[in-house]
Structure formats: structure tokens, C-alpha cells
Ligand SMILES: O=c1[nH]c(=O)c2ncn([C@@H]3O[C@H](COP(=O)(O)OP(=O)(O)OP(=O)(O)O)[C@@H](O)[C@H]3O)c2[nH]1
């Protein structure tokens with residue numbers, strides 16, 4: 001079986017990628033499987049730049065094919081925030097619950113129809129003998145007034161997908177992996193990883 005490293009320390013992403021890559025016949029390793037994996041500073045100003053930074057840092061160290069994901073929630077009424085700062089919106093300790101509270105506070109008084117937003121996912125593929133490539137995917141939805149469901153990770157409990165009439169935290173993992181921003185980006189990556 002072919003194998004690939006996903007340059008992430010996020011458990012929620014790791015689980016989703018294990019499933020997503022299974023159908024392409026890849027065994028997935030993440031930085032959670034590697035002892036003393038470095039913390040890579042995300043110094044870029046776009047999702048794509050950050051994905052490239054993470055993928056290239058690990059590909060250089062491991063000399064193998066690496067995919068990195070930089071993703072986040074873009075809310076129209078907040079001028080695109082939290083955006084690339086989604087993981088660290090309420091502080092550096094990556095506290096999902098505190099991040100949700102901060103978003104809900106900032107959206108106080110914003111009506112249902114003005115609570116539009118999307119998840120954005122940039123994926124970068126780097127490795128020996130290839131030029132680093134990026135693809136992206138999005139998933140449109142609304143920010144609810146309170147949490148619903150306990151699946152997924154991050155902002156999933158407040159992200160409502162109208163076509164499903166569910167938050168991402170109320171969907172099965174399988175369903176989330178069919179319609180998420182990550183799944184959309186993976187579909188675009190598919191032809192690029194087919195020949196690895
Ligand atoms: O509800 C959510 N469902 C998702 O499907 C999702 N995808 C991304 N996000 C949010 O955006 C941050 C990414 O930031 P990020 O790309 O820097 O990742 P991270 O720092 O968590 O891990 P790493 O991959 O960098 O190691 C995450 O922490 C989450 O807050 C999501 N929230």
C-alpha cells in the first residue's frame with residue numbers, strides 16, 4: 001500500500017484524512033504518529049501559503065510525499081474572520097470551545113440571514129521530485145445562535161449546512177466526509193496523487 005504523511009497535529013483532521021485517503025489506497029501517517037514532530041509556525045497570510053509552509057517543512061525533513069491542510073471558517077458578517085486564525089482565535093491554546101464562544105459573542109445581534117459563511121480548506125502536496133501544488137475546497141453554510149450536535153471538531157457544532165438541515169456536528173463522519181470543504185479539496189487533489 002502506498003503511504004503518505006499528512007502534516008497535521010489536529011486529531012479531527014487526522015481522522016478525516018485516514019478515511020478520505022483509504023479510498024485512494026493510501027496508508028496515512030500524521031504528525032501525531034511521529035515522536036517529537038516539530039511545531040511549524042504558520043507565518044503565511046493565506047490558507048494556501050500556510051499549507052505550503054507545513055507541507056514543505058515536513059517533506060524536507062522526511063523525504064517523502066506530504067499533504068498539509070490549512071483550513072478555517074470565514075464569516076461574512078465578521079469581514080472573513082476568524083479565517084486563517086480559526087485554530088487560535090480565542091488564544092494560542094487552540095481551545096475549540098472558547099473559539100466558538102468568541103464567534104457567537106461577536107455575532108450577537110446579527111440576524112439569521114446575515115450569518116452566512118463558509119469553511120475553506122487549502123491542501124498542499126509536496127515531495128521529492130515534484131513542484132509543490134495547492135488545491136482548495138469550500139463548504140457554504142450559516143452560523144447558528146447556539147451549538148447543535150457533538151460530532152466533528154472545531155466549529156462544527158455551530159456550522160449549519162442548509163442542504164442537510166444539520167450542523168456538521170450532527171452529521172455522520174461519513175456524510176461530513178462527502179460534502180465538507182476538505183472532501184471538496186480532496187476531490188481536486190485526486191488526479192494529482194493518482195501517479196505518486
Ligand atoms: O468545525 C470545523 N470543522 C472543520 O472541518 C474544520 N476545518 C478547520 N476548522 C477550523 O480551522 C482550524 C484549522 O487551523 P489549521 O489549519 O492551522 O489547523 P490546526 O492548527 O488545527 O492543525 P494543523 O493541521 O495546523 O496541525 C481548526 O483548528 C478549526 O478551528 C474546522 N472547524
Ligand SMILES: [Mg+2]
Pocket residue numbers: 042087
Ligand atoms: Mg495550525
